[in-house]
Amino acid sequence: MGMKGIKDQTYYEILEVSPTATAKEIQRAYEHAKETFHADSVAVYSLFSEKEVKEIEEAAEEAYRVLMDESSRRSYDRTHSRAVGEQSLEEPFDSQVASREKRASLSFTDLSFNVEMEHYRGRELKQVRERMGIDLQTVSKETKISLRILESLEEDNFENLPALVYLKGFLKSYAQCLGLDSQKVVEDYLQFMRESKKK
């Protein structure tokens, strides 16, 4: 990538993914970019000005918007084939190293931490699934969870959900199917369910 300004980077470079990245990888990369490049992020403190952070934030949003839609991604790849081609010839992109490092760093300890990121509820899960272009039938097929339960899950229709012991397993499979952090999804969803039932 060299020392290019944000305007000169391809959408793949902005999100730090390979030109052959899957929808799941793009989703993860986008969430990481959102977490990194915002006004209150400690990681950008003293390195970037507020204006520069905003620029990167907006660039990441646009990159995500284009790359998550199959047809706009195809069209983008066609018009930027040279820039994208050059990128794939460079040394292997960091995202694969990143996800290996991430798995290695996080896997050895069983410590569970409080998470303060945005929360996964039915609506958020449905949004992520739709952005990835995965329909509920596909999720049902892969996870062996019935369509009825998946729909209830996404609509936060708690009465129609099975007992906790099964629900946890279903949530975990659903999260893994979408390539999300399954522990977080389970924790968030169950927490939300508990809070809603109290009201």
Place this chain on the structure above:
Amino acid sequence: MGLERAFRVGQAQTSNRKMIWTIGGGKGGSGKSFITANLGICLSKLGIRVVLIDADLGGANLHTFLGISPPALSLSDFIKKRVSHLREVLIPTAVPNLQLLTGAQDLLNAADTKSVQKRRLIRSIQSLESDTILVDLGAGNSLSVLDFFLMSDGGILVVTPEPTSIENTYRFLKSAFYRRLKQSVSSASVKALIDDAMDRKNEMGIQTPHDLVKAAMRMDETDAQRMVEEAGTFHPNLILNQVRSKKDIEIGFSIRSACLKYFGMHLHYLGYVVYDQDVSNSIRRRRPLVLENSRSRAAQCVMEIASKLADSH
């Protein structure tokens, strides 16, 4: 002969190729000495011969982390020729395969140490009987500290997930980065431009490395290209210390992305060490954590990082 070249030539001439890691990066209190000492112990327990070098300008205290009394002999005894061989000032530790060399902060006081002395010292370090050398640079930011960081096989930054620590680390990284760029180019005007870039209020309006490359392209395209290549081959490492949450762990990945965007450089996130009360308990008792309480969470983290360093041997 420049310091870096002296280093490389020395490395090529010694029969055993050793890994030299330098631990640095700005703010005091981020845990560099704690991590250097405990990493050294972990590596030596893996059968690797390790020499720890204390070069902390703020005051040598690696020996305290290792539970050794203030050493009688130090590097200045070698520099002042009170002993003839560097190995005579090496201090054995209770851990087999692990030795300590203290007082190297004298070396890094650039004003005091003549370059001929530095070169002699570097050659002697390279000829030490060991497989790995870990140099604790402390919180220094001097040119000598930067040079040591840059010339090692791996520079390791230790940072805590707080804005002040991160700010100091970025300051250190900027200094190291620009120094490395300056060493890579040949034209005097581009070197001067790089010096200007270090001052954010410079007249050319250079705020970022990207601006610097654009300005350099107008002066000397070859040098500008060299800088871009140099940035791409600079791979410092990061250890995040005193981590208290999953969000803190993620900060390491965010710092890496920030460095890629800002410097065009690939920072390697080596790992993290959790905040653990056992750490300060072990320091107070002057017993290394990985020996005193190998099952503690922080000790597990250090061992994990050590095994990654050992793999890259």
